[in-house]
Amino acid sequence: xxxxxxxxxxxxxxxxxxxxxxxxxxxxxxxxxxxxxxxxxxxxxxxxxxxxxxxxxxxxxxxxxxxxxxxxxxxxxxxxxxxxxxxxxxxxxxxxxxxxxxxxxxxxxxxxxxxxxxxxxxxxxxxxxxxxxxxxxxxxxxxxxxxxxxxxxxxxxxxxxxxxxxxxxxxxxxxxxxxxxxxxxxxxxxxxxxxxxxxxxxxxxxxxxxxxxxxxxxxxxxxxxxxxxxxxxxxxxxxxxxxxxxxxxxxxxxxxxxxxxxxxxxxxxxxxxxxxxxxxxxxxxxxxxxxxxxxxxxxx
Numbered sequence: 001x002x003x004x005x006x007x008x009x010x011x012x013x014x015x016x017x018x019x020x021x022x023x024x025x026x027x028x029x030x031x032x033x034x035x036x037x038x039x040x041x042x043x044x045x046x047x048x049x050x051x052x053x054x055x056x057x058x059x060x061x062x063x064x065x066x067x068x069x070x071x072x073x074x075x076x077x078x079x080x081x082x083x084x085x086x087x088x089x090x091x092x093x094x095x096x097x098x099x100x101x102x103x104x105x106x107x108x109x110x111x112x113x114x115x116x117x118x119x120x121x122x123x124x125x126x127x128x129x130x131x132x133x134x135x136x137x138x139x140x141x142x143x144x145x146x147x148x149x150x151x152x153x154x155x156x157x158x159x160x161x162x163x164x165x166x167x168x169x170x171x172x173x174x175x176x177x178x179x180x181x182x183x184x185x186x187x188x189x190x191x192x193x194x195x196x197x198x199x200x201x202x203x204x205x206x207x208x209x210x211x212x213x214x215x216x217x218x219x220x221x222x223x224x225x226x227x228x229x230x231x232x233x234x235x236x237x238x239x240x241x242x243x244x245x246x247x248x249x250x251x252x253x254x255x256x257x258x259x260x261x262x263x264x265x266x267x268x269x270x271x272x273x274x275x276x277x278x279x280x281x282x283x284x285x286x287x288x289x290x291x292x293x294x295x296x297x298x299x300x
Contacts, residue, residue: 003055004109004287005042006102006280007031007062009077009127012038014045015283016055021112023284025049034079035088038062043092058097059290060089061105061282065145070099077127098290102282103148104139107132109285110233113276117230121148121223122281125238129171129219133227139289140227148223151175155218160211174215176238179208191238195245212238216245217252220272235275246272 005014016025027048032041064075070086090096107122111134114120122132129151133140140147151171152164159168172178180190187193197205220232250269257263275281
């Protein structure tokens with residue numbers, strides 16, 4: 001039995017998969033704050049899906065920068081600065097886990113559910129914006145482990161200020177935290193609230209919605225043109241808008257391509273697809289990667 005765990009800022013989700021890669025058990029619990037609480041949550045969900053058995057292999061997807069040895073750096077939304085997660089989990093579970101960046105793990109999980117696509121980019125639209133790229137079922141990390149980190153590419157030098165110090169970054173346009181800050185109204189789901197208010201005619205909401213669409217469109221455009229992926233899979237919390245987001249993004253991609261025979265030939269709109277419904281792609285990808293050694297990555 002292989003087990004995969006997806007550690008997010010609010011929930012820790014584990015799945016057990018059989019030899020065919022099918023999910024046979026699932027467990028989720030709230031994510032605690034700080035290294036010890038994160039480890040305790042992982043140990044608890046692994047025990048729940050393992051049913052008392054020792055897993056044959058364990059993979060964990062977690063935010064942040066990941067070293068080949070499983071040291072996590074800069075997972076700030078988990079309260080982790082630098083932490084040897086692999087060693088801590090081995091002490092609690094008895095199995096040395098494979099640790100992977102959560103978005104790259106999700107790309108592997110999404111690719112496994114879309115087997116006709118040789119290369120898939122999973123565009124995570126959450127508090128921030130990042131992408132993971134999977135080729136032939138394995139994550140593409142790049143020379144320094146930064147492949148897919150497109151959130152801080154500036155696409156509008158006159159656009160809104162970004163926390164990175166630039167203006168008009170994709171994340172400043174479409175990231176959930178940036179949208180919430182610019183909306184500045186109480187809302188459980190600020191981006192959904194913005195889309196609802198835009199539908200009702202609110203001019204600020206309409207402008208913010210246009211920026212979200214512009215940012216996601218730019219991200220999809222860049223992923224296809226730089227990595228030539230077969231599909232860009234929209235995932236993360238903002239993607240729950242479904243066709244309310246995907247339709248205008250596809251329309252914008254078609255409009256951008258209309259004056260170029262080259263871009264038209266790339267079929268950009270048709271390459272943007274939703275995450276398969278209710279699929280725990282992050283945990284599934286971590287499980288599929290479990291047992292496979294991570295290639296060495298320099299600069300981490």
